[in-house]
Amino acid sequence: MEWSEFMKAVSVSISSVEKVFGDKLALDEVSIEVGAGEFAVLLGPSGSGKTTLLRCIAGIERPSSGEIRIGEQLVVSSRVFVPPERRQLSMVFQDYALWPHLTVRQNVGFALHRRPSAERRERVSDLLDRVGISNLADRFPSQLSGGEQQRVALARALAADAGLILFDEPLSNLDADRREQLRIEISTLTRTAGITAIYITHDQSEAFAMADQICVLNHGRVVQSGPPEKVYRDPVSAFVARFTGLAAELPATLLCPCGASGFDVALPFAQDHRVSARAPIALDPDAPVRLFVRAAGVRLERSGHDGIVGEVRDVAFVGRGYEHVVQIGPEHFVTKVFSGERHERDETVRVCFDPAANFVLPVQEGVQ
Amino acid sequence: MSSTAGTLQLGRERGRRLSGIALWLVLGLLIVAPVGCFILLATSPRLFGQGSQLFTLRYVSEALSGVTGQGLFNSLWVSVVVSVLAVALSTTLAWLVHRTNVFGRRLWPILMWLLFLVPTWMMTLSWVDVLQPYGSASAIGLPTSWLYGEFMGPFGIIVVLTTASLPFAYFVMSAGLHGLGSEYEDAARVHGAGRLATLRTVLPMVAPALFSAFAISFAETMSDFGVPFTLAYHTHFPMATYTLFSAISSFPANFSVAAVMAIVLILTTVPPIVLQYRTTTRRSYAVLSGRSREIRRREFAPASRWLVSAGIGLLFAVSVGVPLVGAVLGSFVRDLGIYAGGAVRLTTTYYRQALSPSVAGKGFSGPLLLSNQIALGVATLTAVLAFVFARRLASGTSGWSQRVTDFLLLGSVAVPGVVLGVGYIFFYNLPVITLHVINLYKTLPLLMLALVATALPGQTRLLAGPLGQIQSSLGEAARVHGAGLWRTWRTTTLPLVSRVMLWGWLLTFAKTIAELPICQILYAPSQEPLSVTIQAYLGNYEIGTGTAMTVVALVEMFLVIVVALGLFRVFTPRGWRRIGWSGVSS
Numbered sequence: 001m002e003w004s005e006f007m008k009a010v011s012v013s014i015s016s017v018e019k020v021f022g023d024k025l026a027l028d029e030v031s032i033e034v035g036a037g038e039f040a041v042l043l044g045p046s047g048s049g050k051t052t053l054l055r056c057i058a059g060i061e062r063p064s065s066g067e068i069r070i071g072e073q074l075v076v077s078s079r080v081f082v083p084p085e086r087r088q089l090s091m092v093f094q095d096y097a098l099w100p101h102l103t104v105r106q107n108v109g110f111a112l113h114r115r116p117s118a119e120r121r122e123r124v125s126d127l128l129d130r131v132g133i134s135n136l137a138d139r140f141p142s143q144l145s146g147g148e149q150q151r152v153a154l155a156r157a158l159a160a161d162a163g164l165i166l167f168d169e170p171l172s173n174l175d176a177d178r179r180e181q182l183r184i185e186i187s188t189l190t191r192t193a194g195i196t197a198i199y200i201t202h203d204q205s206e207a208f209a210m211a212d213q214i215c216v217l218n219h220g221r222v223v224q225s226g227p228p229e230k231v232y233r234d235p236v237s238a239f240v241a242r243f244t245g246l247a248a249e250l251p252a253t254l255l256c257p258c259g260a261s262g263f264d265v266a267l268p269f270a271q272d273h274r275v276s277a278r279a280p281i282a283l284d285p286d287a288p289v290r291l292f293v294r295a296a297g298v299r300l301e302r303s304g305h306d307g308i309v310g311e312v313r314d315v316a317f318v319g320r321g322y323e324h325v326v327q328i329g330p331e332h333f334v335t336k337v338f339s340g341e342r343h344e345r346d347e348t349v350r351v352c353f354d355p356a357a358n359f360v361l362p363v364q365e366g367v368q
Numbered sequence: 369m370s371s372t373a374g375t376l377q378l379g380r381e382r383g384r385r386l387s388g389i390a391l392w393l394v395l396g397l398l399i400v401a402p403v404g405c406f407i408l409l410a411t412s413p414r415l416f417g418q419g420s421q422l423f424t425l426r427y428v429s430e431a432l433s434g435v436t437g438q439g440l441f442n443s444l445w446v447s448v449v450v451s452v453l454a455v456a457l458s459t460t461l462a463w464l465v466h467r468t469n470v471f472g473r474r475l476w477p478i479l480m481w482l483l484f485l486v487p488t489w490m491m492t493l494s495w496v497d498v499l500q501p502y503g504s505a506s507a508i509g510l511p512t513s514w515l516y517g518e519f520m521g522p523f524g525i526i527v528v529l530t531t532a533s534l535p536f537a538y539f540v541m542s543a544g545l546h547g548l549g550s551e552y553e554d555a556a557r558v559h560g561a562g563r564l565a566t567l568r569t570v571l572p573m574v575a576p577a578l579f580s581a582f583a584i585s586f587a588e589t590m591s592d593f594g595v596p597f598t599l600a601y602h603t604h605f606p607m608a609t610y611t612l613f614s615a616i617s618s619f620p621a622n623f624s625v626a627a628v629m630a631i632v633l634i635l636t637t638v639p640p641i642v643l644q645y646r647t648t649t650r651r652s653y654a655v656l657s658g659r660s661r662e663i664r665r666r667e668f669a670p671a672s673r674w675l676v677s678a679g680i681g682l683l684f685a686v687s688v689g690v691p692l693v694g695a696v697l698g699s700f701v702r703d704l705g706i707y708a709g710g711a712v713r714l715t716t717t718y719y720r721q722a723l724s725p726s727v728a729g730k731g732f733s734g735p736l737l738l739s740n741q742i743a744l745g746v747a748t749l750t751a752v753l754a755f756v757f758a759r760r761l762a763s764g765t766s767g768w769s770q771r772v773t774d775f776l777l778l779g780s781v782a783v784p785g786v787v788l789g790v791g792y793i794f795f796y797n798l799p800v801i802t803l804h805v806i807n808l809y810k811t812l813p814l815l816m817l818a819l820v821a822t823a824l825p826g827q828t829r830l831l832a833g834p835l836g837q838i839q840s841s842l843g844e845a846a847r848v849h850g851a852g853l854w855r856t857w858r859t860t861t862l863p864l865v866s867r868v869m870l871w872g873w874l875l876t877f878a879k880t881i882a883e884l885p886i887c888q889i890l891y892a893p894s895q896e897p898l899s900v901t902i903q904a905y906l907g908n909y910e911i912g913t914g915t916a917m918t919v920v921a922l923v924e925m926f927l928v929i930v931v932a933l934g935l936f937r938v939f940t941p942r943g944w945r946r947i948g949w950s951g952v953s954s
Contacts, residue, residue: 090849099846099943110846140946
């Protein structure tokens with residue numbers, strides 16, 4: 001039996017949602033559309049409002065204003081509030097929220113209590129098989145490792161036959177190896193099951209790896225949303241650029257436009273060198289700007305005339321090659337610069353920038 | 369459907385507000401109004417028709433002088449001595465049980481629970497049975513008459529009250545020491561500290577537990593009524609709770625002096641309770657649990673191990689053995705305390721007398737049954753109210769309503785039973801209450817309400833800890849996965865607090881059966897609870913019958929506890945039993 005037979009993916013529509021805690025505005029006019037079967041990731045730092053938004057969708061918090069629809073059902077408006085148990089969704093909690101007095105089997109079967117026991121047993125066994133913990137069915141949560149507990153939480157969420165699963169930073173308590181393994185499992189299992197997923201994280205690599213759509217939140221607002229490639233390549237603000245991973249952020253001066261949406265800029269500590277970069281948003285030619293450098297947009301040369309001269313300050317072996325920290329100018333560094341060959345500390349190198357991978361944004365944004 | 373749900377939600381918020389008001393009303397009627405009005409009487413007797421002065425300090429000076437002043441002074445110094453002794457003994461004992469390889473490490477805590485359940489008046493009675501001339505000890509050939517003289521005075525009072533305070537101090541110290549991983553001692557040792565320096569380093573870490581143990585021992589001793597009623601009174605050593613009781617039971621009753629004494633009693637009990645509350649809620653030693661490593665026990669050499677274990681055995685033989693053996697012997701030996709020509713004559717007469725109506729016409733089965741009914745009702749009502757209050761305290765919000773509830777409950781812990789009883793007599797006999805609100809004076813419901821009031825603060829605190837430790841996400845997970853409010857409570861909250869709720873229920877049940885001051889003050893005519901009946905027999909010098917009744921009551925209490933725990937073990941799911949006292953997997 002295919003999982004998708006049980007589940008019907010639903011769309012989620014969040015419209016102008018606000019949430020106020022005392023005098024703190026946790027969510028400010030948030031509007032997001034998630035299509036049926038889509039895997040959406042809410043990305044943002046601590047305190048950006050992503051958990052509050054997820055809890056509003058779940059029905060654990062009630063928004064102060066705005067509307068939320070799950071599929072065709074209006075679940076939140078000024079006059080309507082559907083309690084969580086009637087929203088037909090499931091959730092994987094950050095702390096797993098496994099009931100300590102129930103076995104793995106009982107935890108996973110919790111949402112199936114109205115099903116005939118034979119069907120419930122079969123479904124629970126099937127799910128435990130799929131997440132690879134069928135041998136742990138009769139254990140209690142305290143007898144499991146963190147990764148195993150997370151699998152139970154995932155199986156419990158999948159068991160609910162919901163069209164929507166919410167993930168509240170489910171990997172944040174795991175070590176790097178388990179994170180990677182479970183990330184793949186979550187991504188695969190939810191897509192195989194054909195469920196709509198809303199996943200929150202503050203880890204940009206996790207977000208880019210899993211999402212069909214990313215919504216970046218800051219101070220309770222959605223600051224950018226779109227496919228991961230678009231968010232990565234064309235961040236609309238310095239905040240998004242920083243939060244999606246930078247190798248360097250450098251002061252710059254606009255020299256002249258180049259190409260359709262590009263500019264040449266000069267760096268104060270290398271006035272004789274021009275760096276080309278894209279401008280994701282329209283720029284005022286007279287305004288001060290900053291150059292934002294992605295790790296993938298830099299390469300090192302031992303000699304030649306390209307790039308800016310720098311000195312290697314640190315080098316780390318990362319398996320497939322080396323990551324370097326290079327000092328350019330008196331107080332500026334470019335980090336995570338990958339090279340297949342090792343450049344020793346204090347070695348003089350030339351740092352070359354890829355015009356397609358780097359971008360300039362106004363300095364006001366940089367200050368933000 | 370959605371609109372209905374929305375309306376339900378709004379209704380639920382209104383309901384929450386209303387339930388908050390209802391809870392305050394309950395607290396007000398149960399504790400604040402009776403105690404508040406009573407202590408107001410100390411300076412404003414005219415407000416309650418007890419005199420002509422609207423404000424006077426006359427009764428303050430009256431209460432602080434003469435026999436009442438002496439009673440307060442005696443209670444204070446005895447409480448200090450008892451608390452110091454209890455903390456010293458319990459700290460040593462807790463350290464031996466938790467940190468060494470002493471024998472009987474499972475047995476000693478069980479005996480401590482046993483000691484916890486024995487009321488102080490029962491202890492006094494047994495000690496007297498054992499030590500008196502021609503008493504139990506004489507009957508088995510131990511001459512103790514020299515000790516009897518000493519016992520019938522401050523020495524005996526301190527002995528009984530110290531043994532009664534031991535469990536409170538022990539439980540607090542055990543918690544403190546249990547969480548203190550041995551890595552702190554190891555760290556001190558590897559950085560060059562000797563044994564003494566290590567002790568000096570580690571001791572401040574258990575200081576909050578020491579303060580708590582002292583505070584709770586002090587408050588319990590100060591508010592005890594059993595020893596002042598049964599021992600201090602007979603030895604002409606006045607103590608505050610008994611002189612307060614005398615002030616209202618004499619004719620004419622002097623409520624105003626009693627009110628001043630109540631204020632002093634509460635004032636002396638408040639600081640230790642607040643100190644204990646602050647040290648525990650700041651959780652100064654909370655960091656010591658959780659990540660602490662498994663403790664490493666100090667290994668005694670075989671001879672020392674036997675010696676120390678024997679010492680602990682002796683302590684329990686005195687503190688638990690004497691009361692229990694004394695009571696059993698006193699109930700089976702004929703004419704104990706009366707010269708009988710040297711022959712010990714065993715008899716079951718006292719049990720037969722106890723179980724059939726006596727000459728005085730007071731049966732035992734009636735009061736026993738009544739006390740069980742009262743205890744059943746009180747324990748159940750207290751459990752329900754305590755859960756509701758504890759849930760409110762543990763809800764995590766820090767609104768003023770929660771703070772006020774917390775303050776009132778904390779303050780109520782400091783109200784001794786005798787003060788509460790007298791407060792009830794005074795408040796529920798006020799004409800304005802009896803004529804215009806409700807007339808409960810000298811009725812069984814009033815007695816039960818007072819017993820609920822005295823049990824509620826403690827049980828609420830007992831439950832608030834485990835409820836506060838339950839992650840909110842457990843309930844949220846249940847709701848998100850389709851469970852309504854009732855199913856969420858039944859399947860996630862109840863299993864996690866079931867054990868502590870059962871223990872709370874059992875403690876209230878046992879303590880209610882043995883409760884003396886409130887029963888003595890508030891029992892309804894012709895409806896005597898067991899403790900009052902037993903005291904009547906003892907006061908009538910029918911010691912054997914009174915003791916036999918005490919033994920039967922004690923056995924019945926333990927049977928109820930054993931059966932209840934057995935049923936819990938048999939009928940609850942395996943997962944429920946895995947959850948420890950604190951609501952986390954054990």
